[in-house]
Amino acid sequence: MTQAVTTQHHEPVENTSTGLNSRKLLMWAFLGSDVMFFGAFIATYLVYRGKSLVGPYPDEILNIPVTSVSTFVLLMSSLAMVLGLHYVKEGNRGKATLWILMVVVLGAVFMGFQFVEFREFAHEGLTPRTNIFGTTFFILTGIHGAHVTIGVIWMAFLAYSSHTGKLRPDNALDLEIAGLYWHFVDIVWIVIFTVIYLISATDGAPAGVERVIHG
Amino acid sequence: MTTKALTFPRLFPRPKADTGIWSWIGTVDHKRIGTLYGITAFIWFIVGGLEALLIRAQLASAESTLIGPEAFNQLFTMHGTTMVFLVIMPLSAAFFNWLIPLQIGARDVAFPRLNALSFWIFLFGSLIINASFLTGNAPNGGWFGYAPNSGATFNPGLGMTYWVVGLNILGVASIAAGLNFIVTILNMRAPGMGMFKIPIFTWMTLITSVLIVLAMPILAVAGIQLQTDRVYGTHFFNSLGGGDPVMWQHIFWLFGHPEVYILILPAMGIVSEVLPTFARKPLFGYPFVVLAGAAIAFMGWFVWSHHMFTVGLGPAVNTAFAVSTMLIAVPTGVKIFNWLGTLWGGNIRLNTPMLFSISFIAMFTIGGLSGVMHASPPTDSQQQDTYFVVAHFHYVLVGGALLGIFSGIYFWWPKFTGYFLNEKLGIANWALMMIGFNFTFAPMHWLGMDGMPRRIYTYAENMGWEGSNLAASIGGLILGLGILVFIINVFYSRMKKVMAGNDPWDGRTLEWATTSPPPVHDFDEIPQVKYRDDFWFQKYPETISEYYHDEHDQAVPSGAQIDGDDAEANAELPVVTGSADDHGDEHGHGGIHLPDMSYYPFILAFGLAIFGVAFVTDGLVLFAGAPFFIWGLLGWSMEPVND
Numbered sequence: 001m002t003q004a005v006t007t008q009h010h011e012p013v014e015n016t017s018t019g020l021n022s023r024k025l026l027m028w029a030f031l032g033s034d035v036m037f038f039g040a041f042i043a044t045y046l047v048y049r050g051k052s053l054v055g056p057y058p059d060e061i062l063n064i065p066v067t068s069v070s071t072f073v074l075l076m077s078s079l080a081m082v083l084g085l086h087y088v089k090e091g092n093r094g095k096a097t098l099w100i101l102m103v104v105v106l107g108a109v110f111m112g113f114q115f116v117e118f119r120e121f122a123h124e125g126l127t128p129r130t131n132i133f134g135t136t137f138f139i140l141t142g143i144h145g146a147h148v149t150i151g152v153i154w155m156a157f158l159a160y161s162s163h164t165g166k167l168r169p170d171n172a173l174d175l176e177i178a179g180l181y182w183h184f185v186d187i188v189w190i191v192i193f194t195v196i197y198l199i200s201a202t203d204g205a206p207a208g209v210e211r212v213i214h215g
Numbered sequence: 216m217t218t219k220a221l222t223f224p225r226l227f228p229r230p231k232a233d234t235g236i237w238s239w240i241g242t243v244d245h246k247r248i249g250t251l252y253g254i255t256a257f258i259w260f261i262v263g264g265l266e267a268l269l270i271r272a273q274l275a276s277a278e279s280t281l282i283g284p285e286a287f288n289q290l291f292t293m294h295g296t297t298m299v300f301l302v303i304m305p306l307s308a309a310f311f312n313w314l315i316p317l318q319i320g321a322r323d324v325a326f327p328r329l330n331a332l333s334f335w336i337f338l339f340g341s342l343i344i345n346a347s348f349l350t351g352n353a354p355n356g357g358w359f360g361y362a363p364n365s366g367a368t369f370n371p372g373l374g375m376t377y378w379v380v381g382l383n384i385l386g387v388a389s390i391a392a393g394l395n396f397i398v399t400i401l402n403m404r405a406p407g408m409g410m411f412k413i414p415i416f417t418w419m420t421l422i423t424s425v426l427i428v429l430a431m432p433i434l435a436v437a438g439i440q441l442q443t444d445r446v447y448g449t450h451f452f453n454s455l456g457g458g459d460p461v462m463w464q465h466i467f468w469l470f471g472h473p474e475v476y477i478l479i480l481p482a483m484g485i486v487s488e489v490l491p492t493f494a495r496k497p498l499f500g501y502p503f504v505v506l507a508g509a510a511i512a513f514m515g516w517f518v519w520s521h522h523m524f525t526v527g528l529g530p531a532v533n534t535a536f537a538v539s540t541m542l543i544a545v546p547t548g549v550k551i552f553n554w555l556g557t558l559w560g561g562n563i564r565l566n567t568p569m570l571f572s573i574s575f576i577a578m579f580t581i582g583g584l585s586g587v588m589h590a591s592p593p594t595d596s597q598q599q600d601t602y603f604v605v606a607h608f609h610y611v612l613v614g615g616a617l618l619g620i621f622s623g624i625y626f627w628w629p630k631f632t633g634y635f636l637n638e639k640l641g642i643a644n645w646a647l648m649m650i651g652f653n654f655t656f657a658p659m660h661w662l663g664m665d666g667m668p669r670r671i672y673t674y675a676e677n678m679g680w681e682g683s684n685l686a687a688s689i690g691g692l693i694l695g696l697g698i699l700v701f702i703i704n705v706f707y708s709r710m711k712k713v714m715a716g717n718d719p720w721d722g723r724t725l726e727w728a729t730t731s732p733p734p735v736h737d738f739d740e741i742p743q744v745k746y747r748d749d750f751w752f753q754k755y756p757e758t759i760s761e762y763y764h765d766e767h768d769q770a771v772p773s774g775a776q777i778d779g780d781d782a783e784a785n786a787e788l789p790v791v792t793g794s795a796d797d798h799g800d801e802h803g804h805g806g807i808h809l810p811d812m813s814y815y816p817f818i819l820a821f822g823l824a825i826f827g828v829a830f831v832t833d834g835l836v837l838f839a840g841a842p843f844f845i846w847g848l849l850g851w852s853m854e855p856v857n858d
Contacts, residue, residue, distance in 0.1 A: 016402035022325045025402060029394045029428060037432035040466060044440070044451070051457045128449045132457030135449040139439070 027177045031184045034147075038188050041143060042195060045136040050203050052131035055211065058203040061126055062196075063117070070113035071193050074148075077106035078186045081179050084162075088172045093165060100159040100175070103182065107152040114145050133203075137196060144192055147185045154178050223853040226846075230812040241812035243327035244735060248334050249312030250631075255338055256305035262345070263297035264698060266290045268691055271655070275688035277676040287672035288355035289374070293348075295358030296378065299478065300385050301341045303612065306620050307481035308337075311396055311420050313631060317726035317733060318414045320405025320742040325398040327810045328851065329391055335820030336388035343827050344381025347374060354378035357670065359471065360441065362452035362463035367445040373831055376445060379438045380830045384823065386431040386438075393427035396420055405725070407744035411505070414724040415498055418505045419484025422512045426473045426480070433470035437463065442830070461526055468519035476515045478612060479579075480508055482619025483550060486572045489622050490554055492720050493569035494561025497748055497762065500553045507546035507553070514543045524592040525599045533592040540590035547583055551576060566720070567641030571622030574649055578614025582607055585660070600670070603663025609656045621648070621701070628708075629715030633731045637711065640704035647697030654690025658683035723751040736807040810856045819847025 014021045084099035118138070121127075128138040158175055161167040167175060205211040230241030242248060270290050273282045282290070312330065316323055324330050347353045352373040356365035365375045400421045404413060440451040441463070450456025452463045491498045498504060520528060520536040554576050563569070585607040589595040598604055621644075628636045662683050667674060674680050718727040728750045729738050746752045752759050825840030 017404040017408070018401050020402065022398050022402045025398045026326065026394055029397050030390075033390055033394070033428045033432050036429050037436060040433045040436035040469070044436070044462065044466070047462060048457065048459075051459075053455075053457045128443065128447060129456075132450045135443075135451055135456070135458070139443060139449065143439075 021173060024173065024177055024180070027180050031180065034184065038143070038191075041136075041140045042191060045140050045195060048132045048136050049200060050206050052133040052206070053209055054131050055205065056121075056124055056126045056130070056133075057205055057211070058133055058196075058200045060204075061121060061124055062201050063120075064197055064201055066113070067117070067193065067197050070110050070117075071189065073106050073113070074110045074186055074189055077103050077110070078183050080106060081182050085172060085175050085179055088162065088167055088175050089169050091169045093162060096167070097159055097162040100155060100162050104152055104155045104159055107148055107155065107182075111145060111148055111152065114141065114148075140192060140196070144185070144189060147188070151178075151182050151185055155182070223850045225850075227814060229858060230814055237814075238812075240817050241814045243323070243331050243810050243812055243816075245312045245316050245324050245327065245330060246631075246733065246735075248330055249309045249314075251334050252305050252312055252337070253309035255334075255341065256302050256309060259297055259301035259341060259345075260306070261698075263294055263302055264695060266294040266297065268695055270294060271688040271691040273672060274674075274684050276685070277678070277681050278673050280673075282672075284672040285355070288670075289348075289353035291670060292354045292357050292374075292378070293345075296344065296354065296382075298612070299358060299474070300382065301344075303478045303616050303620070304389065305337060307423070307478075308333075308392055310416075310481060310485065310620075310623055310627070311392070311424075314627065314726060315396060315399055315417055315420055316403070316737055317630075317729065318417045318724050319400065319403055319408060320725050320738060320744065321399065321403040322737050322741075322807065322809060324395050325403055326395050328813050328816050329395050331813070332816035332820055333388045333392035333395065335817050336391070336823055337385060339820055339824030340381050340384030340388060340827065343384060343824065343831070344377055347377035347381075347831075352377060359467055360437075360463075361467075362441065362444070362460040363454075365441060365445075365463075366452060368453075376442070376831050379442045379445075380827045383435055383438045383442075384827045386435045387823070389427050390431050393424040393431070396424040397428065400424075405742050405744050408749075411502065412744060412747045412749070415487040415501065415504055416481075416484035416724075419480045419487070419508055422508050423477055423480045423484075426477050426512050426515070430470050430473040430477065433466060434474075437466040437470065440466070446830075461523075464523050464526065465519070468522040469516075471522065472519045473512070473515045475608075475611070476512055478616045479619075480512065482575065482616040482623075483508065485619045485623035485626070486554065486575050487550075487557075488724065489568045489572040489626050490557045491748075492626075492722055493564045493566060493572070494558050495564075495721070496557055496561045497723070497751075498553070499556030499559070500549075501747060503549055504553050507549040510546040511543060511550075514539065514546070518543060521590060521595070524589075524595045530592075537590055537592055541587060544583065544587050544590075551580055551583075566625075567636070567638060567645060568622045568626035568720075570642065570645045571618050571625065574645070575615060575618040575622060578610055578618060578652070582610025582612075582614055585610065598663060600668055601663035602659040602667045602669055605669050606656050606659035606663060609659070613652055613656070618648075621645075626720070627726075629719045630726055630731050630733070632709075633714060634708060634712045635715050635719065636708045637704050637713075640700055640707060644697050644700040644704060647693055647700055649697075651690050651693030651695070651697055655687045655694055656690070658686045658690075662687075721754075723748040725750055728753075736809055808857070811858055813851070813854060815847050815851035815854060817847075818843055819851060822847055 016022055018025070080099045080102040084096055084103060087096035087099060090096075121134075126134045126137075128135050155178060158167060158178055161174070230237040232238045232241075239247065239251065242251075269282060270287065273279055273287055312324070315321075344354075350373065354360075354374040354377055355372075356370055356375050356378070360375060360378060363369055365378075400413065400417055440449070443449040444451050444453060444458075450458040452458050452460045454460065487498055487504055517539045518536060520532060521540045524533050524536075558573075585603070589598055589604065589607065625636055625641055628634075662680055665678075665680065667678070667680050674684075715731055717729065717731050719731075720727075725742055725744075726733075728742060742749070746759070746763070822840045822842070822844030825843060826837060829836035829840060
């Protein structure tokens with residue numbers, strides 16, 4: 001069945017002033033808006049770096065190796081996304097469904113990592129109420145996690161659409177637009193991973209504040 | 216390979232009525248949505264105006280105990296919040312909705328259901344924020360909500376929670392509308408209408424929409440941070456936990472300064488349409504007006520700390536923001552000179568819209584100049600938190616934005632309704648507003664210079680402020696009288712119905728090419744555009760040579776001929792034709808394709824509103840909103856645009 005469908009696909013010409021699809025343009029504009037949303041939270045985090053008056057401090061609690069694994073998982077989900085779109089455009093329903101499902105699975109694994117991390121931190125005494133690091137960390141990564149959750153639900157619907165044959169080469173744009181969102185959330189995580197985990201990994205107590213080791 | 220379309224079971228039949236309550240709840244027509252925005256915003260305008268009159272009643276005499284400090288705090292907070300978010304923004308949105316598709320020769324916005332969703336979210340958000348009065352917990356921390364005064368420690372009631380939740384809901388509505396208009400203006404232009412041929416109001420709408428889309432998320436962030444601080448005990452603005460209240464000011468004003476351009480740019484767009492029409496000349500320096508608008512919007516991101524000169528950020532920071540603030544006066548001045556250049560040598564008619572627009576230039580210039588005064592940190596240190604600042608921003612927001620909006624109302628009323636607003640009542644409306652406005656706010660300049668602080672519910676008898684305050688209060692009543700005359704005018708004109716025809720002012724842009732009021736499908740035939748002010752040159756082809764010197768450009772527009780330069784704009788657009796007389800088909804628009812009505816935007820917005828209610832009552836209420844939210848979302852996503 002899949003071989004019968006032509007692999008030659010070209011973008012449909014849009015009846016718009018710019019030639020760009022309106023829904024796609026809407027998603028790009030929305031992502032511009034979302035950049036400001038994340039940007040304000042990331043800026044807040046950076047301004048408040050190293051300002052915690054009590055522990056646990058980042059250098060006591062961040063687990064870089066584990067989060068590197070979850071980051072890798074999320075990055076691979078973007079690869080799955082690209083392959084899923086490729087096979088939808090080719091009309092290869094089976095492979096398309098498989099790769100879109102892979103996006104869902106990898107996204108869910110990332111969420112699982114985040115859930116375990118949050119629980120672990122809470123267990124070690126870091127909550128949003130503990131100090132300014134806890135406040136900025138949980139809200140920023142939590143907002144990002146909410147974006148991933150929305151993406152996973154969206155992708156699950158698209159995987160179902162692909163499975164039932166509703167997602168075809170001629171409406172591959174449905175997946176492409178969801179893909180724009182997915183890649184964006186992925187890219188934001190690269191920034192968050194860099195800013196919170198890599199740069200702040202050695203942040204301890206600010207000068208003049210006595211470090212108390214928490215049991 | 217068979218495909219089964221996903222469908223969602225309908226609880227109600229898809230609304231089809233042209234009249235009655237369902238025709239409004241289910242509407243996706245940009246003109247009806249514009250009307251809904253306009254009426255709702257005008258009702259809030261009356262509410263916000265009454266709040267202002269109560270404030271002025273309290274301040275009319277020294278040591279007055281008329282309403283007391285607590286109610287005073289609630290009134291000035293809700294007056295500011297209402298006028299910014301529930302009046303000027305949605306009144307601008309009413310014009311965007313009504314005019315943008317008409318000005319660019321389109322049949323609707325790019326996403327009609329999203330447009331309906333924006334309105335319903337706005338309506339519910341505005342109701343939630345005002346419901347705080349009913350529970351006796353109106354917000355009382357100022358429209359700027361400064362932490363830590365807005366935090367749980369110093370403000371334990373529910374008031375600021377209503378404020379945060381209401382603003383975040385309104386933010387969703389604004390962002391959705393902003394996205395919609397960006398895509399509409401970029402993608403839905405008539406064949407031949409390149410970006411530098413779109414009407415100037417459309418340009419200002421595009422720039423405003425970009426600002427809305429980029430600025431409102433920052434307010435959302437501020438709101439979320441304040442809300443988690445208040446309810447969940449985080450430390451964003453709590454210095455005991457390592458946070459910093461000054462951070463609130465940075466985030467709020469990073470949103471707040473672009474916000475003031477969101478308020479003024481649409482009015483500038485309106486004035487830039489009215490002046491050329493009533494001077495019977497093209498807008499002077501169209502590209503400069505466009506680029507100055509874009510420059511104002513861009514530079515507006517780099518001036519926020521001028522709201523914080525007295526915070527103590529240090530001379531280096533203050534200097535940088537003083538320079539950027541003074542620079543922004545340059546593109547603003549460019550616009551003012553362009554408007555004057557438009558009037559210069561024009562064949563001027565002084566109808567009501569023109570009176571409002573000329574007054575706009577004068578009053579906005581006064582407000583702009585006092586703004587340049589605060590751009591200097593030493594001067595601002597004297598003026599910060601005094602009535603001088605109140606005078607300044609009322610000159611730009613009432614003397615600027617509101618006069619522009621009134622100009623637009625008188626200008627486009629014949630297009631919206633088919634009949635004129637009465638000219639004599641209009642002039643009375645204008646005169647009373649101008650007298651009342653200047654009596655109210657001019658004395659505040661000297662009150663501020665004399666040191667009278669803002670946001671203080673009373674003042675001592677021996678300060679010498681009584682005369683000016685009384686004048687301001689009387690001025691407020693005159694201003695209110697002017698608004699009353701406007702309301703009378705609306706009803707009187709509706710009764711008399713002096714019909715206007717399609718093009719009563721000898722207009723220049725495409726909205727005047729269709730009937731008044733326009734048919735549901737806006738244009739029987741999508742216009743072909745060759746020139747800026749294309750409609751004008753279709754009426755007066757002999758004037759083309761005055762403005763276009765290339766012979767190729769001077770060919771009379773035939774309606775089908777398209778300039779080769781605009782291939783990018785028209786190559787893909789088929790000419791959609793269809794006669795309005797042919798009412799044979801089911802949709803009744805002569806075969807013209809229009810989206811069907813839908814009740815899902817209303818359902819989705821209702822679910823979102825219940826989520827909002829949950830934040831001011833009990834988290835369990837979230838479960839009441841979820842069914843509506845999911846119903847609206849799923850129903851919408853699986854509903855075809857047309858059945």
